[in-house]
Amino acid sequence: MAKLVTWNPDGVAQWAAEAPTEGAVLVHSLRGFLDAGKAGAIVAEHLRTFETINLATFDIDALLDYRSRRPEMTFSVNEWTGYDEPYLDLDMVRDGSGTPFLLLHGFEPDVKWERYIRAVREIVDRLGVGLTLGTHGIPMASPHTRPISTTVHGTRQDLMPDAPSLFGTVTVPASAQNLMEYRFGQWGLAAINVAVHVPHYLAQSAYPQAAQRAIKGLEDISGLELKPAELDEAAARAQEEIDRQMSESEEIQALVGVLEEQYDAFVQSRGEGIPVEGGLPSADELGAEFEKFLAQQRWDQPPNA
Structure with a gap:
């Protein structure tokens, strides 16, 4: 069987020289599945602007189904100029x-999930990782005019914020990221994911505000300094575009108004300890929203498309 991971000896040596003596952090954010607002993709691109050294490369040919998720190529005049x-x-x-940490980024595996997850566990064991963190966006019936919330889930309750969950029990399509968290829990390893709630009407667009909220969540859990303020300019541009589209559409204004009323009623009722009826969506409605988002998603879009 061909090896799935090729190590860079120089990078591994550099990690060995600088890595924390205990509790190293691995952050993972992959392109391919559920990532409303491209939150996780923007986080990965942001972290790659820091000083980086390659440690290992996966055999992507063994993990990707090119026919179901075709990478983009660029044709110019009479020749192919980009891939x-x-x-x-x-x-x-x-x-x-x-402070050094690890970043696993790129295309989410389409196939051989269990083999991929075992390979990540080997990385965790070999490099002394004490905490694995992931992040992505999920579509929610919430307005962009209210604070962005998150659902933090994982294998270690003591590492997660003490905040009420919006979810009961919901069944959604699996992903390699979520399956990895599940397997890590079975193996007794610490794995936490920060799912950012992105307004469903913005789910198909790049929404840097969601990435900033995700980065803040990663900082709170890990103690790393990840500079979310460096996305302020991109967030301001996105806000200008949202404001422009709202000003030109009474339909969007009405939608946001309804969501604001639902959100405010939910927050007030929860704060007063009153059982909430209506308001934010039920588990079945959330599952349906996921399915709708997945049906509209284009897997081959670059993070900033």
Whole structure:
């Protein structure tokens, strides 16, 4: 069987020289499945602007179904001039204070999930990772005019914020990311995911505000300095575009108004300890929203499309 991971000896040596003596952090955010507002993709692109050193590369040919998720190519006049080449890499990154952590980024595997997850576990064991963190966006019936909330879930209750959950029990399509959390829990490993709630009407667009909220969640759990303020300019541009579209559409204004009323009623009722009827969607409605988002999603879009 061909090896799934190829290690970079120089990068591994650098990690060995600088890695924390205990409790190293691995952050993962992959392109491919559920990522409303491209929140996770923007986080990964943001972290790659830090100083990085490659440690390992996955054999993407063994993990990707090219026929169901075709990478984009660029044709100019009479020749092919570009290819959005699939990859799945493990890098060492230094945060704002110089603390090294690991970043797993690239294309989510389409096939051989269990083999991929075992490979990530081997990385965790080999490199002394004490905490694995992931993040992505999920579509929610919430307005962009209210604070962005999150659902934090994982295998260690003591590492998660003490906040009420919006979810009861809901069945949604699986992903490699969520299956990895599940397997890590079975193996007794610490794995936490920050799911950012993105207004469903913005789910198909890049929404840097959601990425900033995700980064703040990662910082709170890990103690890393990940510089979410560096996305302020992109967030301001996105807000200007949202404001423009709202000003030109009474339908959007009405939708946002209804969502604001539902959101405010939900928050007030929850704060007063009153059982909430209506308001935010039920588990069945959330599942249907996921399915609708997945049906509309284009897997081959780059993160900032």
